[in-house]
Amino acid sequence: MKCKCHAFFETLATKLKMDIVEALEEGPLSVNEITKRVGVERSTVSHALLSLAECSFVEAKENGRQRVYSLNKETMAPILRRVEKHVKKYCRRCKK
Amino acid sequence: MKCKCHAFFETLATKLKMDIVEALEEGPLSVNEITKRVGVERSTVSHALLSLAECSFVEAKENGRQRVYSLNKETMAPILRRVEKHVKKYCRRCKK
DNA sequence: CTAATATATGAATAAGAATGCATAAAAGGC
């Protein structure tokens, strides 16, 4: 990497944000719907979504007073596949 | 992802650890050599290397009193390529 | 225009993790 963008990984480095990413793998969701699934404060979800959006991991579409977020699958899908592969092969904790 | 392994990203989420990864992209290095390149305490590098090794991002080989670390390219190479692609396309900060 | 719903923003706190120092352990040279 030319660009020392550890920010890429920082942005994904919490359970909440990965929970959000996983929720969005199924399809676009509003902030409210996401909040219901991940079980934390709405404002917390907002903060997380904004940081994910800043790095273009998710994208927001206005829909009336709702904001519907969807995953940047172009980037995320292949990376998540790779991660899963690695975890399956190497991670002692995770493969339980 | 079935496995909620945000630990995957946590482990890569600091400048130091990414500096180490980048140094190792060229080829295996001892702790000392790595330390020279990244410009922090040796023990700090040790700590970072251990956490990288725990997640199998790097691997250590004993060589006398040295420990030579090398990158798990199988996992890291494709992921780093993807990250670079994403950054080039989306990251405003990073593409300067 | 007022009330209600949906989301974002800012500031304070709390939590967690990185870093560095001091020390230990392991290996090799003399």
Added chain:
DNA sequence: GCCTTTTATGCATTCTTATTCATATATTAG
């Protein structure tokens, strides 16, 4: 066996970041 080199470990401190609360903004309904 002792000293030197290399790396690791444990603990204390310092940073950083996530989270929450309180508040603001925006949109729609009535």
